[in-house]
Amino acid sequence: MVKIGKLNLKNPVMVASGTFGYAKEFEGLIDLKKLGAIVTKTITLKPRTGNPMPRTCETASGMLNAIGLQNEGIDDFIHEKLPYLSKIGVPIIVSISGDSADEFCELAKRLDREKGVDGIELNLSCPNIKGRGFSVKGGRLIAQDKDATYNVVKKARGATSKTLIAKLSPNVTDIVEIAEAACKAHADSVSLINTLIGMAIDIETRKPILGNITGGLSGPCIKPIALRMVWEAAKNIDRPVIGVGGIATAEDAIEFLIAGARAIQVGTANFIDPGACEKIIKGVKIWTEKK
Numbered sequence: 001m002v003k004i005g006k007l008n009l010k011n012p013v014m015v016a017s018g019t020f021g022y023a024k025e026f027e028g029l030i031d032l033k034k035l036g037a038i039v040t041k042t043i044t045l046k047p048r049t050g051n052p053m054p055r056t057c058e059t060a061s062g063m064l065n066a067i068g069l070q071n072e073g074i075d076d077f078i079h080e081k082l083p084y085l086s087k088i089g090v091p092i093i094v095s096i097s098g099d100s101a102d103e104f105c106e107l108a109k110r111l112d113r114e115k116g117v118d119g120i121e122l123n124l125s126c127p128n129i130k131g132r133g134f135s136v137k138g139g140r141l142i143a144q145d146k147d148a149t150y151n152v153v154k155k156a157r158g159a160t161s162k163t164l165i166a167k168l169s170p171n172v173t174d175i176v177e178i179a180e181a182a183c184k185a186h187a188d189s190v191s192l193i194n195t196l197i198g199m200a201i202d203i204e205t206r207k208p209i210l211g212n213i214t215g216g217l218s219g220p221c222i223k224p225i226a227l228r229m230v231w232e233a234a235k236n237i238d239r240p241v242i243g244v245g246g247i248a249t250a251e252d253a254i255e256f257l258i259a260g261a262r263a264i265q266v267g268t269a270n271f272i273d274p275g276a277c278e279k280i281i282k283g284v285k286i287w288t289e290k291k
């Protein structure tokens with residue numbers, strides 16, 4: 001049993017936000033009941049259409065994406081997605097994002113009333129919505145500023161008694177000061193990392209490949225960075241850390257657990273092998289029993 005805030009997970013393996021839709025997309029490809037928890041695609045108050053195409057591009061040992069938080073908004077989520085999710089029988093963690101602390105607060109308040117929601121992950125770190133920002137100064141991400149992180153977590157904390165997780169960005173100089181700010185505002189846990197800002201260029205057209213020009217880098221290429229940040233955060237804060245970034249095998253997941261993560265999330269690997277999580281769950285169990 002793995003404890004994150006009020007949540008008791010049967011194993012430490014969750015799916016990462018934005019890489020598993022709202023779970024129905026993976027029905028029939030994987031036994032959903034086996035997952036430790038499901039983190040949904042980030043939702044916002046109002047529907048969003050996202051960024052211009054193309055939105056994804058393959059890179060060496062990873063991918064870039066610039067989806068831009070496309071989603072149908074919270075009303076659609078509660079009426080169309082949550083009934084299915086809440087019947088799966090695993091903890092459901094809903095990822096939320098907003099343009100202001102008040103929007104985060106409003107989303108948290110509404111989800112707090114929903115029985116099928118077990119936890120809330122605050123996406124403070126989406127790199128693909130610059131300019132829309134919550135910006136701290138000059139369009140930065142919330143999770144790039146410790147005061148903005150503190151303020152948003154504190155507002156959301158006041159709106160919900162459900163397990164609250166702050167998802168942090170690797171695009172910072174000092175991950176520890178941001179993790180500390182989230183804990184000071186009473187987040188139950190921090191998850192890290194979201195994607196690293198990157199870009200790719202088509203040498204024939206001499207133009208960026210992504211419609212948004214820049215995008216978030218994910219996959220095996222970011223694992224060493226994620227692992228280092230999890231290790232740094234875990235030894236400095238007194239809340240459970242959830243490790244995310246490049247995890248594709250049980251061995252990857254175990255590295256994160258050894259570095260200090262209490263649980264892990266699997267993202268890009270779901271696209272390559274929808275059965276990745278099942279294999280990771282099995283491999284982690286065998287390793288822990290052996291060791």
Ligand SMILES: Cc1cc2nc3c(=O)[nH]c(=O)nc-3n(C[C@H](O)[C@H](O)[C@H](O)COP(=O)(O)O)c2cc1C
Pocket residue numbers: 016017018019041042065067069095123126167193194195217218219220222244245246247265266267268269
């Ligand atoms: C296509 C795509 C969409 C994503 N959408 C979201 C999202 O909506 N919210 C969020 O918090 N993270 C989102 N992420 C980031 C992942 O949850 C994860 O933090 C990141 O990809 C690193 O993990 P990975 O290397 O295992 O993919 C997205 C990642 C990808 C590849």
